[in-house]
Amino acid sequence: MTRAQVARSAGEASRSALLVHGTFARGHEWWQPGGSFHSYLITSVRPDLYSDRDRFDWSGGYSDAARDLGARDLRTWAERHNLLGLDLFGHSHGANVIMQSTKFGLRAGALVLLSCPVHVPKYLPDFTRTTKVVSIRVHLDLVILADRGGQRFRHPQINENVLPIWFDHGASHNPQVWRDHNVPDML
Amino acid sequence: MDVAGAVRVYGYNALWRATGARRAGRALINALGAPDEELQVLAGIFLVRGADKAEPLLEEALARRKHLPEVITILADIGNPKYKPEFRRLADDADPAVADAARDALRVLEARQEAPASS
Numbered sequence: 516m517t518r519a520q521v522a523r524s525a526g527e528a529s530r531s532a533l534l535v536h537g538t539f540a541r542g543h544e545w546w547q548p549g550g551s552f553h554s555y556l557i558t559s560v561r562p563d564l565y566s567d568r569d570r571f572d573w574s575g576g577y578s579d580a581a582r583d584l585g586a587r588d589l590r591t592w593a594e595r596h597n598l599l600g601l602d603l604f605g606h607s608h609g610a611n612v613i614m615q616s617t618k619f620g621l622r623a624g625a626l627v628l629l630s631c632p633v634h635v636p637k638y639l640p641d642f643t644r645t646t647k648v649v650s651i652r653v654h655l656d657l658v659i660l661a662d663r664g665g666q667r668f669r670h671p672q673i674n675e676n677v678l679p680i681w682f683d684h685g686a687s688h689n690p691q692v693w694r695d696h697n698v699p700d701m702l
Numbered sequence: 703m704d705v706a707g708a709v710r711v712y713g714y715n716a717l718w719r720a721t722g723a724r725r726a727g728r729a730l731i732n733a734l735g736a737p738d739e740e741l742q743v744l745a746g747i748f749l750v751r752g753a754d755k756a757e758p759l760l761e762e763a764l765a766r767r768k769h770l771p772e773v774i775t776i777l778a779d780i781g782n783p784k785y786k787p788e789f790r791r792l793a794d795d796a797d798p799a800v801a802d803a804a805r806d807a808l809r810v811l812e813a814r815q816e817a818p819a820s821s
Contacts (some may be wrong), residue, residue, distance in 0.1 A: 578810065657703070
């Protein structure tokens, strides 16, 4: 048994990380093990990023019901894998799924919200179940504009970072953007 | 991101919503298969927001098996339970992406029935 497995069986924080996709993105490659952003994160930022074949996914549906189901499924997935205390990276409404999951009882580590459409108070984390919350986004995100969500958080417990990029919803999961703008230092 | 493409998708949506032009609506269906992932997401959002108006276009795509996982997901988000029998059939589809989408669609419809205020 590895040290991590021993720690997990003792119920300690796992110190692992998980990447969660957003709306209509379940079939996209960038977030999956071997995909562009997943590979970048595991190589350069989080070597402990979850990368087994049974990684978490959700429907990617564009409704409150789909996101709530995703959030409940995420909690169940983490509990079954004994991965409480996971640092969670979520893109777009996947960021709202990870926040909602803490409201449904998931004990997480840090939450990293990538281009998250802001729908407060509907989607905010249970701050007692996270260690910190960081948001990374661009100016005037065209997908968030269509979503009619807010373009930035104004919450004292969410550390907001706006990259000097316009319109591009996918920029926050682009490895080159992370390198060019030193995003790992924002985490 | 393909900003010009995004502006076109916004334009198709405006035209479709304002006039009901089927060609503009079909352009949104086509955008579900766009190479740029952001255009897919924009088209999906606009179709979900179109709700009843989008259903005939989505039914047409369903019959032609066009962008099936996305079309199934959008129909579930719109929330009309009449598609349940079709989703049950597609839950056994040979394409795992289609089968997964159909199984999740059934769960989303069930959840919506339990909480009808959900959008």
